[in-house]
Amino acid sequence: MNSLCGLLLFCGICFMTLGWANSVGQVPENIQKDFKKLKEQLHLVHNKENDDLFGNPLFLKKPDVFNSNLMEGEKKLLMQETLEVSLKILTNLMKHTPEEEMRTNILAVRGRVEDLRDRYYLDKDHILQKRLKALWDIKTDELETQRKAVYELMDVYNKANKLGSEIHEKKIRRRRRQAQRSSTKLL
Known part of the structure; x- marks a missing residue:
């Protein structure tokens, strides 16, 4: 009986570990709902009428630099900048949105993006980012x-x-x- 309990415990641990390993990199359902609700409020449904809007992406251009041969640090810096620009866009959108419900959803999505940025992308790269911005701002x-x-x-x-x-x-x-x-x- 003792070996049966041990086997069940081992199988349970393996099942949990495999479940967690497979969920890495996936967006949790509650976050997906926040994004979906914001898209619906902004009428961002992909169809023929708004092909101009979706035809030329802002961040995910081809070739996909996030899946390229860039080094990990370069990809991280690029993603950090992408998240920063996204946060600025969401902040500006929130300032110009009169509806309280939409402002609440924008704030929720903005909070999710900030959490992601803070968890994975703010460290020494932030210093590099500030230094690069200072260089780009030099009046040549x-x-x-x-x-x-x-x-x-x-x-x-x-x-x-x-x-x-x-x-x-x-x-x-x-x-x-x-x-x-x-x-x-x-x-």
Whole structure:
């Protein structure tokens, strides 16, 4: 009897583990309902009449960069930026929506997106994101900015050259290791 209880316990644990493993990456039903309700309120039903709206996506353009050969850190930064833009859009939408029920749904969806961003995408990449925005905001046509850039250019060039060389050397070493492994497997 003791072994039967142990077997049942083991099967239960396996069943629960497989269930959890299969649910990773799936959107929970309550979140799907929030999104569906918001889409219905905004009349976002895909049909022939609004093909212009759905024909050219904002975030999920082809080729799909989230399934490309970008490195994980690059994909993470790209997704973080996508979530940030989505949050800005939802915030603006909420400001311009007079209906209280729709504002509540927008707020719920916005909260879900913020939770997702905070759980998986806010860490050191947030510092990188702020630094990139600061670089993009530099006014390149101003004389003072141009003078500062020329003054710092040699240091920037040296750092870029050093980093590029290090990255290139790592690629070469990686290729050599892969070539050695594949030649070892052939023997």
